[in-house]
Amino acid sequence: MSILLSTSLLVTACNNEAAENDWQHAHISGPTDSGWYPLSTLFSDIWMDELEEVDVTVVEGGAIGNIREVNTGVDVQTGFAFASDFVDGIEGEGAFEGEPQENVKAIGAFYPTLWNIAVLEDSPYDSLEDVVEYGADVIPGNPGDASEAAFRRIFEAMGYGEEELEEAGVSVDYGGYGDAANQMRDGIIDVTVQGGGPDVPGLTEIDATQSVELLSIPDDLLETLSDEGYGYTTDMTVPGDSYSGQTEDTPTIASWAIMVVNEDMDDDVVYELTKTIWENSDRVEEEQPTRGMWFDPEDGYGEIENPDENIHPGALKYYEEVGATD
Known part of the structure; x- marks a missing residue:
């Protein structure tokens, strides 16, 4: 019994540590003069203003490379990408020919390019x-x-x-x-x-x-x-x-500009990150009007290819709660 209890406590401790690390992570965006970078910094501000546990660092990147970096999950855990590149990544086509990105999921789609x-x-x-x-x-x-x-x-x-x-x-x-x-x-x-x-x-x-x-x-x-x-x-x-x-x-x-996440990120963390962005869409529209005007959870879910399969379970839970999947 003591061995089982110790094992259970160890697993719980490891899970808690993983979730804690996910709250504090790096988010990869575009170059500083791109449209993505100010949106990424706004997202990180919203997360850190609304969620006490969160500490997010925004780093520069680029569309194709972002998917690769998030897929590895070593240096960054979330990032921006294009929906079309995301499809190529998970199917191992286009710029990812023969290299399917098997560890990347979507949080949602935000606005069209x-x-x-x-x-x-x-x-x-x-x-x-x-x-x-x-x-x-x-x-x-x-x-x-x-x-x-x-x-x-x-x-x-x-x-x-x-x-x-x-x-x-x-x-x-x-x-x-x-x-x-x-x-x-x-x-x-x-x-x-x-x-x-x-x-x-x-x-x-x-x-x-x-x-x-x-x-x-x-x-x-x-x-x-x-x-x-x-x-x-x-x-x-x-x-x-x-x-x-x-x-x-x-x-x-x-x-569509979408956010991608490493599939191993804790479900509860992804749920809170997703929920917090959509519940603060009025702030996005105020500070980034040409992008924020498009923000709608139904599009966030529906503009992802095969959303039930390709959206992270934590984000999918939010979309189900608000009826975006109906």
């Missing part, structure tokens, strides 16, 4: 097919970026893989948003793909002197992308007049 396929209004490009027909010079982001994956998958769905694009004279180079925007402004490239909410600050700066236009994704192509199960939302538009050369709503795909 709409992919802006941008050109200058005075360019000859009025459609995605024109990009191929006229052999455009494109910077879709850096290799493995969510924007680069969106570009690649859009054109693959049209029947143009890397080889077909090259044969058509399409030149694909790589770089960050700022570099791509500068090169488009200077006439070095024709097309860039960038994520906005809904517009992109760098493209808005160009639009002040040279009208920016967006290329729309046709309905049949949106349906194909939806059927592929990439984790994109395919029923959204960039509102008209987001840029001076874009007078009508422009259909596109979107990747």
Whole structure:
């Protein structure tokens, strides 16, 4: 009996220690000049203001790397990612080809990033097919970026893989948003793909002197992308007049910004972290209005691919309590 009691006490002590360590953890975000970083610091402030046990440190990261880091759970336990990258991670596809991330779960989805396929209004490009027909010079982001994956998958769905694009004279180079925007402004490239909410600050700066236009994704192509199960939302538009050369709503795909967590994090800790964010969504909307306006627990649950399987049990408990799973 004493041996059983000692074993029970030891297990309880270990579980309590694990939970205590989970309350005090590192959260991985984007670069300090990204949209994710101020949201991460706001989340950490909310957690530490509302939950006495919590001590969260925000560190810089990036979309793909965040999933890898949270999956290992060594240095960070929570972080931001794109829903489409999360799907790739758990299925071992895209940037995670052959390397499924088996230890990462979602806490929830928070707001959409709409992919802006941008050109200058005075360019000859009025459609995605024109990009191929006229052999455009494109910077879709850096290799493995969510924007680069969106570009690649859009054109693959049209029947143009890397080889077909090259044969058509399409030149694909790589770089960050700022570099791509500068090169488009200077006439070095024709097309860039960038994520906005809904517009992109760098493209808005160009639009002040040279009208920016967006290329729309046709309905049949949106349906194909939806059927592929990439984790994109395919029923959204960039509102008209987001840029001076874009007078009508422009259909596109979107990747929701989500929070991921190591699956071994204590269920009670994840439950409290999840609950505290959603119960303070008014503060998020006040301090981060363009993102906070989207906050809704039903989307938090519903915009995760296979939510009952891919959301952490602690977070799932909260969504069930508030009826978001109905």
